[in-house]
Amino acid sequence: MLKDITLGQYFPGNSIAHKLDPRTKILLVTLYIIALFSAKGWMGYAVMAVTLAACVKVSHVGLRALVRGLKPLVFIIAFTGILNMFFTPDTHYLWEWGILRVSVKGIENALFMVIRIMLLVMGTFLMTYTTSPIRLTDGLESLLNPLKKIHVPVHELAMMMAIALRFIPTLIEETDKIMSAQKARGADFDSGNIFQKAKALVPILVPLFISAFRRADELATAMECRCYHGGEGRTKLHVLKYQRRDYVALTGGTVILALVVVLRRLGT
Amino acid sequence: MEPILQVKDLTHTYGAGTPFQRSAVEHMSFDVNEGEFLGIIGHTGSGKSTLIQHLNGLLQPTAGEILLRGKNIWAEPKKIREVRFKVGLVFQYPEYQLFEETVYKDIAFGPANQGKTGDELDHAVREAAKLVGIRDDQLEKSPFELSGGQKRRVALAGVLAMEPEVLVLDEPTAGLDPAGRENLMANIRDYHRNKGKTIILVSHSMDEIARNVDRILVLKNAHVLMQGTPAEVFARGEELLSAGLDVPQITRIAMELKRRGVDIDPAVYTVEALERQLLALRKGGAGC
Numbered sequence: 001m002l003k004d005i006t007l008g009q010y011f012p013g014n015s016i017a018h019k020l021d022p023r024t025k026i027l028l029v030t031l032y033i034i035a036l037f038s039a040k041g042w043m044g045y046a047v048m049a050v051t052l053a054a055c056v057k058v059s060h061v062g063l064r065a066l067v068r069g070l071k072p073l074v075f076i077i078a079f080t081g082i083l084n085m086f087f088t089p090d091t092h093y094l095w096e097w098g099i100l101r102v103s104v105k106g107i108e109n110a111l112f113m114v115i116r117i118m119l120l121v122m123g124t125f126l127m128t129y130t131t132s133p134i135r136l137t138d139g140l141e142s143l144l145n146p147l148k149k150i151h152v153p154v155h156e157l158a159m160m161m162a163i164a165l166r167f168i169p170t171l172i173e174e175t176d177k178i179m180s181a182q183k184a185r186g187a188d189f190d191s192g193n194i195f196q197k198a199k200a201l202v203p204i205l206v207p208l209f210i211s212a213f214r215r216a217d218e219l220a221t222a223m224e225c226r227c228y229h230g231g232e233g234r235t236k237l238h239v240l241k242y243q244r245r246d247y248v249a250l251t252g253g254t255v256i257l258a259l260v261v262v263l264r265r266l267g268t
Numbered sequence: 269m270e271p272i273l274q275v276k277d278l279t280h281t282y283g284a285g286t287p288f289q290r291s292a293v294e295h296m297s298f299d300v301n302e303g304e305f306l307g308i309i310g311h312t313g314s315g316k317s318t319l320i321q322h323l324n325g326l327l328q329p330t331a332g333e334i335l336l337r338g339k340n341i342w343a344e345p346k347k348i349r350e351v352r353f354k355v356g357l358v359f360q361y362p363e364y365q366l367f368e369e370t371v372y373k374d375i376a377f378g379p380a381n382q383g384k385t386g387d388e389l390d391h392a393v394r395e396a397a398k399l400v401g402i403r404d405d406q407l408e409k410s411p412f413e414l415s416g417g418q419k420r421r422v423a424l425a426g427v428l429a430m431e432p433e434v435l436v437l438d439e440p441t442a443g444l445d446p447a448g449r450e451n452l453m454a455n456i457r458d459y460h461r462n463k464g465k466t467i468i469l470v471s472h473s474m475d476e477i478a479r480n481v482d483r484i485l486v487l488k489n490a491h492v493l494m495q496g497t498p499a500e501v502f503a504r505g506e507e508l509l510s511a512g513l514d515v516p517q518i519t520r521i522a523m524e525l526k527r528r529g530v531d532i533d534p535a536v537y538t539v540e541a542l543e544r545q546l547l548a549l550r551k552g553g554a555g556c
Contacts (some may be wrong), residue, residue, distance in 0.1 A: 180326050180359065186352055186378055186430065
């Protein structure tokens with residue numbers, strides 16, 4: 001049950017998409033998002049869709065895994081679509097009922113919005129699917145490094161993110177175990193009204209918090225034992241270094257962004 | 269007499285239909301007799317934990333069935349809680365499940381879920397506390413003030429207080445010091461002797477199993493490798509060793525003596541039994 005949470009989970013692999021520098025991927029996703037929001041008209045979206053399709057193809061992730069990632073967002077996507085469809089003002093309507101009015105432009109808007117959200121989610125998921133959390137935080141830390149000049153605690157933030165990501169599966173497993181143990185003592189999490197259900201969570205949450213604090217304590221001690229004292233002068237085992245493929249990918253991303261912007265100008 | 273628990277052709281597959289698909293239990297069948305002390309032994313990953321979570325209905329079999337007093341426990345899925353009160357399961361490191369303000373309230377959680385109230389509840393809690401050696405003045409303490417060993421006793425009492433017909437213990441002595449281990453096992457043996465209830469003990473330690481149980485079930489790679497009395501199982505000591513499992517230290521000494529030509533039965537597992545055999549040899553005039 002809890003183990004089924006796969007939102008943005010990393011799929012190990014050996015494709016070019018996996019091998020790219022995490023900084024490249026973060027930058028590419030940024031370019032991709034900018035392009036997606038600049039896209040206008042069918043041509044623009046077609047370019048974006050083809051770009052995503054090409055990226056999926058080289059990543060070996062499989063379209064099915066990406067589509068599965070959309071599942072939790074079905075409601076938001078549908079809501080946005082419906083809102084755009086019925087409430088887009090226009091001069092001429094195909095169908096009217098009270099305040100609900102459907103126009104050609106509305107349908108078009110709704111379709112574009114739905115496609116835009118889907119492409120956005122799938123694109124960002126493609127990054128988390130092909131980049132391990134550790135590499136992702138490494139990349140983020142390195143990209144944000146210039147902010148150290150204005151005293152942003154970049155290293156500390158990255159370390160916190162890495163630790164948080166590291167402990168998500170541990171805590172899920174722990175929750176599962178505690179739930180089983182309390183069920184074995186006859187705890188009932190499924191029946192009763194909302195107050196009874198909330199109360200039934202106490203036997204899970206108390207042990208879970210205690211164990212989280214215990215783990216935090218142990219981790220802090222373990223880090224101190226290894227002389228951890230923040231980012232000052234700390235070197236890395238895997239030093240990030242741009243390769244030729246990174247430059248190629250970034251050039252490709254820029255070209256696509258330019259193409260989308262040009263299409264937008266020409267389209268209107 | 270009909271066995272209290274019957275496991276019939278049990279199979280459990282995790283993650284069916286995904287690339288991570290893996291069977292933790294495959295075609296396991298065995299009986300547990302009323303009042304017996306059964307030991308289950310096997311490596312990490314042999315399917316022990318998965319198996320025992322089926323016995324009280326925490327996991328549902330992929331195939332096969334579990335019969336409690338001849339009745340399939342999943343016959344009425346809505347009443348699965350009844351099964352959990354009858355088959356009490358104590359997890360590994362159970363002290364991490366404590367949550368109440370006082371020891372008393374924590375032990376009372378199970379029986380209160382059963383619907384016990386008033387004197388009946390009070391009696392169940394105090395009786396269980398006594399069984400594991402928790403003193404009356406400790407009942408009003410916070411469970412988090414107690415030592416590790418005492419916390420574990422409280423957690424064990426929390427399950428005993430439901431007065432289960434079958435008690436399943438998953439590595440009850442893991443992480444305790446030798447004195448704590450022996451103490452806790454003595455409590456468990458007393459409980460078995462005085463109440464005559466069925467106990468299933470899962471353990472890594474062959475010595476612990478050999479000293480306590482009537483019958484042993486050996487698991488390997490999700491299958492039942494062998495089952496029988498300790499003497500029967502340890503008579504196949506070579507087989508156990510080649511399966512990567514341990515034998516009790518005494519059995520290992522006896523096996524080595526046998527290999528070096530001393531004429532003894534290697535299927536011994538207590539110091540006393542080995543001593544008897546060696547003394548008999550000396551009287552007979554042969555031997556070392």
